[in-house]
Amino acid sequence: MNQSQLNQGLLDFLKACPTPFHAVKTMAKQLLSHGFVRLYEKDEWNLQPGQRYFVTRNDSSIIAFDYGQGEPLSSGVRMLGAHTDSPCLKVKPQPDINKQGFYQLGVEKYGGMLLNPWFDRDLSMAGRVTYVNTAGEVCNALIDFERAVATVPSLAIHLDRKANDGRTVNVQTDMPIVLSMQEADTPENFRQLLLTQLTEQGDAARQVLDYEIYCYDTQPPALIGLKHEFIASARLDNLLSCYVGMQALIDADGKVPALLICTDHEEVGSASVAGAQGTFLNAVLARFCNTNTQLSQVTAQSMMISVDNAHGIHPNFTDKHDNNHGPLINKGPVIKINANQRYASNSETSALFRHLCEQQDIPVQSFVVRSDMGCGSTIGPIAATETGVKTLDIGVPSFAMHSIREMAGADDPFYLYGALKAFCELQQLPESSCV
Numbered sequence: 001m002n003q004s005q006l007n008q009g010l011l012d013f014l015k016a017c018p019t020p021f022h023a024v025k026t027m028a029k030q031l032l033s034h035g036f037v038r039l040y041e042k043d044e045w046n047l048q049p050g051q052r053y054f055v056t057r058n059d060s061s062i063i064a065f066d067y068g069q070g071e072p073l074s075s076g077v078r079m080l081g082a083h084t085d086s087p088c089l090k091v092k093p094q095p096d097i098n099k100q101g102f103y104q105l106g107v108e109k110y111g112g113m114l115l116n117p118w119f120d121r122d123l124s125m126a127g128r129v130t131y132v133n134t135a136g137e138v139c140n141a142l143i144d145f146e147r148a149v150a151t152v153p154s155l156a157i158h159l160d161r162k163a164n165d166g167r168t169v170n171v172q173t174d175m176p177i178v179l180s181m182q183e184a185d186t187p188e189n190f191r192q193l194l195l196t197q198l199t200e201q202g203d204a205a206r207q208v209l210d211y212e213i214y215c216y217d218t219q220p221p222a223l224i225g226l227k228h229e230f231i232a233s234a235r236l237d238n239l240l241s242c243y244v245g246m247q248a249l250i251d252a253d254g255k256v257p258a259l260l261i262c263t264d265h266e267e268v269g270s271a272s273v274a275g276a277q278g279t280f281l282n283a284v285l286a287r288f289c290n291t292n293t294q295l296s297q298v299t300a301q302s303m304m305i306s307v308d309n310a311h312g313i314h315p316n317f318t319d320k321h322d323n324n325h326g327p328l329i330n331k332g333p334v335i336k337i338n339a340n341q342r343y344a345s346n347s348e349t350s351a352l353f354r355h356l357c358e359q360q361d362i363p364v365q366s367f368v369v370r371s372d373m374g375c376g377s378t379i380g381p382i383a384a385t386e387t388g389v390k391t392l393d394i395g396v397p398s399f400a401m402h403s404i405r406e407m408a409g410a411d412d413p414f415y416l417y418g419a420l421k422a423f424c425e426l427q428q429l430p431e432s433s434c435v
């Protein structure tokens, strides 16, 4: 795997995954093609050394692992974590709006999104639909309209002269998406529209019951910049980390147990059936052990690297960073540290990563938020709290986080890949206690 192969794979992955459901489906497909065996939580598992497996929850979270040559009990597990969801507009349950001859859908905000970049984009819709099929059974299917079927037009500056001076956006009134002109005698109905789409993609659906449908930008991911030094795409936060983590796990030598968890709902706090604060990871780790004592022994020897994008220093807004902690794009993964545990990194886990990067000749940077600003967070502290596994928070530096189109460096995914692969192959973690 070289840098251009990894980046091309990343661009394809970003395009194929407009929603967490599609991310899990795409990852499952790729894992299957690399010899991973699918497991189901409802079954008994008979895990074998040298084998690789994956399991999904809610179709939107996934855990993949290599059981290693030995036993988790003797070495612990090298874990990588990331999240499958990204901020976006989500279609409401009863979304149909007819106004001034237009057919529109009501939407709500999913996560802490930057709203302004969503205007004047060519939007499509995708997600999961639950329906009754022609045999009367209730089924789930993924759906993707693929082409641009909607938009949110801006108000012209002539009608809002203050548009460039601190304009506020009201999602309820300003952002219902516009789909078409409406014929008065045949009003559109969103469930009917989904039914037609299901039928077109070959599902024998009779009635759409419910759905989770998200809007997304149809502009494909791209390498941009004069020397192709940047990656521009929706959902870089955090599908970049999901993809790179998956490649690292696939390509690792498989000698020690290694695991990747990619969970949904990080952007809304991770407290859900499929989220990092749920039971998913502990339930899988418990399958590696026969007793609770063994589980404690495994977690004590394990470590997690939680990977989620960081804020690179922006040339137009340099004062938003601490002078000594402004990570540069294309200068390597960033160790994220916060005194108040908004990140789970501690001196031991960050030192181990620094050492690992040094050995691999990979540049490494660090980020601490300005002391007069609030700090974001991610799945690291949550996973550490839920599992008791020591954790490190890192990520590639990026711009425009939570915009409809974000930006990262074209060199950083490969640096990240090298570091994560080396971590998955780490035979022994340093002795923990010095007291």
Ligand SMILES: [Zn+2]
Binding pocket: 083, 237, 238, 266, 308, 309, 378
């Ligand atoms: Zn994130």
